[in-house]
Amino acid sequence: MKIGVPKEIKPQEGRVAMVPAGVMDLVCRYGHEVFVQKGAGEESGFSNEAYLSAGAVMLDTIEEVYNMADIIVKVKEPIEREYSLIKKNQILFTYFHFASSKKLTEAMMQSGAVCIAYETVMEKDGSLPLLMPMSEVAGRMSVQQGAKYLEKPQNGKGILLGGVPGVRPANVLIIGGGVVGTQAAYMAAGLGANVTMLDVNLYRLRYLDDVMPANVITQYSSKYAISELLPTADLVIGAALTVGAKAPHLITREMLKLMQKGTVMVDVSVDQGGCFETTHPTTHTDPVYEVDGILHYCVANIPGAVPITSTRALTNATLPYVIKLAELGWEKACKNHDDIKHGLNIVDGKIVFKNVAESLELPYTEYQIS
Secondary structure (H helix, E strand, O other): OEEEEOOOOOOOOOOOOOOHHHHHHHHHHOOOEEEEEOOOOHHHOOOHHHHHHHOOEEEOOHHHHHHHOOEEEOOOOOOHHHHOOOOOOOEEEEOOOHHHOHHHHHHHHHHOOEEEEHHHOOOOOOOOOOOHHHHHHHHHHHHHHHHHHOOHHHOOOOOOOOOEOOEOOOEEEEEOOOHHHHHHHHHHHHOOOEEEEEEOOHHHHHHHHHHOOOOEEEEEOOHHHHHHHHHHOOEEEEOOOOOOOOOOOOEOOHHHHHOOOOOEEEEHHHHHOOOEOOOOOEOOOOOEEEEOOEEEEOEOOHHHHOHHHHHHHHHHHHHHHHHHHHHHHHHHHHHHOHHHHHHEEEEOOEEOOHHHHHHHOOOEOOOOOO
């Protein structure tokens, strides 16, 4: 099968969907062809020569890659410039986050492509193996960025996250106890902050209570609990997730009035629409904005800022799935592997993932594997 790896063209996105080691596996071990756009791996530390040595065919333009490939493997969703390049029945394997963009969803429906979303590939235990590595990065970075924007020159409160002897540390509120929230809590606690984690899953809260350090406390999440905690929070991290659906708005604009000026809010759920009502996507070059004196950091591709780390973490997880799709084709792969079947979002112009359809108020079609 012919596998295409285009250079990411979303602004400030330095990741690449396949490393040379993955190319070598696909070409030398399994006999597939891999077409890589020149320069695709440079920001992640991989030269064109490294891909050539691994067996890739290097192409000059993104148009050539799309034209040659049966499977397109990417990191981020196609942007408007790519819509017309996508061919009917071409397999697209990437992060889509369809629920946050009706325009993207309708474009992919029109294309006739088979869209398999990293973020909804699901194991039997409910874990999300292709979302997990980037959630780990984003969770850790949310604290790193939050600490920076708490500084006074950034219009934050002017508070050091971990404090110093004789001066209290910052209060960090984390909404969501999944992978993002857990990694954020470890980072914030490691820096010495007082951390409160909220979640609605009591089993998860019990687990977190067992494994977290003493400066992390857990609490059942509710609007009342959030409202009680906001007045003393210095950094708020939104880490709520409903698989394939829009994130719920857990902090409304009205609730911003409860917070002190200069408080920082980091919405890691922005890819799924955001869990703050006042969220809108930002970029690494223009990452923050203020609403009612509250600083919002809502970068939609947080891990893209550290591509050397992120690319390796992501491709460690995605390569086995790329191999299955290349070896079996998407239909047989979905028939034989329920985790890949969960990744199906759009097939033959129809939305086949229920949460996406419901979030966008578009028709849902249950896909039957023959």
